[in-house]
Amino acid sequence: MAASRAPWMEKPGPLTRAAKVLAIAIIVMLMLYPFAYVIFASLTPPGETLRLGLIPTDWTLDAYRSVLSGRIIPRALMVSIGITAVGTVLSVAFTTMLAFGLTRTKDIPGSKGVLYVVLFTMLFGAGLIPNFLLVKELGLLNSYWSLLLPGLISAFNMLVVRNFFMQIPAELTDSARIDGASDRQVFVRIMLPLSKAVIAVIALFYAVGYWNAFFNALIYIQDTSKWPIQLVLNTYAVQGSPISQIENPNAAGSMTPQAIQMAIVVLATVPILCVYPFAQRFFTKGVLTGAIKG
Incomplete structure (x- = not known):
């Protein structure tokens, strides 16, 4: 009789893999959002807004030229x-x-x-x-x-x-x-x-x-x-x-x-x-x- 394996050594099922992928995706998005916001905000000209709180409606490099x-x-x-x-x-x-x-x-x-x-x-x-x-x-x-x-x-x-x-x-x-x-x-x-x-x-x-x-x-x-x-x-x-x-x-x-x-x-x-x-x-x-x- 084969010895039983520990639960964490078993191959995860489809739902478990999907949950891991979703959790990793959420963590990556949470990590990247602040950095992406800083980059897009530096490219936003006066009077423009960020669509969806992130993507600017227009782009400009004036801030970098100024700095x-x-x-x-x-x-x-x-x-x-x-x-x-x-x-x-x-x-x-x-x-x-x-x-x-x-x-x-x-x-x-x-x-x-x-x-x-x-x-x-x-x-x-x-x-x-x-x-x-x-x-x-x-x-x-x-x-x-x-x-x-x-x-x-x-x-x-x-x-x-x-x-x-x-x-x-x-x-x-x-x-x-x-x-x-x-x-x-x-x-x-x-x-x-x-x-x-x-x-x-x-x-x-x-x-x-x-x-x-x-x-x-x-x-x-x-x-x-x-x-x-x-x-x-x-x-x-x-x-x-x-x-x-x-x-x-x-x-x-x-x-x-x-x-x-x-x-x-x-x-x-x-x-x-x-x-x-x-x-x-x-x-x-x-x-x-x-x-x-x-």
């Missing part, structure tokens, strides 16, 4: 792109190097203590005022480094990479060392090529974090010319500061404030959204392999 004809939005986009690119490269480099060093806790004296210190940062934070005083004493105020150095290494990302490294067979690294390879050569020629999936995942995590960074810029950056796009978005779209301060007055006068605000939101969202397709195929493999040991 991009100014100086602050294009400059803020370039600042965010630069911070995201440089910060992601530095964070991935230092995270992988630290993770590689902490995989050899038996060989390197004091490495366990360093690991405990890193783990401790996941449970306790110094707070806003000590962090501000530290950045000030280091002379980083009003500098792009104040947006890079405080969050250079994430303890969570480091642990994910470390667990991934520890699953690589020790025979590979031992044979390389027998052949005369140094630790740097083992790291560059063996560990990194075998870790493309997890590196892509943490690079995506870091890139999203740097792109969405808002609070650090608000605290550490007083020069408006160094503001990233998220801080500009908060100032001119969320707080509703006068649009004429950043846009071409002639172009902005033909657009509603809502269309200008929605255009800024789209410009602040689309660049980082384009990164996901390139890292998506590594995402599941990298997270599961790096987070599970054994």
Whole structure:
């Protein structure tokens, strides 16, 4: 007599499949509607309405022309792109190097203590005022480094990479060392090529974090010319500061404030959204392999 299978292992019936498809479709619509509304609202000229609460009766790119004809939005986009690119490269480099060093806790004296210190940062934070005083004493105020150095290494990302490294067979690294390879050569020629999936995942995590960074810029950056796009978005779209301060007055006068605000939101969202397709195929493999040991 065949052993009975668990209910969740049985093939679902037609009604169950239809209910799953309907539920997924509803969830997708609920997720996409706000983003679609922002895009269509940014394309709506003055006096026009959105049919069915979403589709405009007419289209125009005047809001984007107005935003991009100014100086602050294009400059803020370039600042965010630069911070995201440089910060992601530095964070991935230092995270992988630290993770590689902490995989050899038996060989390197004091490495366990360093690991405990890193783990401790996941449970306790110094707070806003000590962090501000530290950045000030280091002379980083009003500098792009104040947006890079405080969050250079994430303890969570480091642990994910470390667990991934520890699953690589020790025979590979031992044979390389027998052949005369140094630790740097083992790291560059063996560990990194075998870790493309997890590196892509943490690079995506870091890139999203740097792109969405808002609070650090608000605290550490007083020069408006160094503001990233998220801080500009908060100032001119969320707080509703006068649009004429950043846009071409002639172009902005033909657009509603809502269309200008929605255009800024789209410009602040689309660049980082384009990164996901390139890292998506590594995402599941990298997270599961790096987070599970054994």
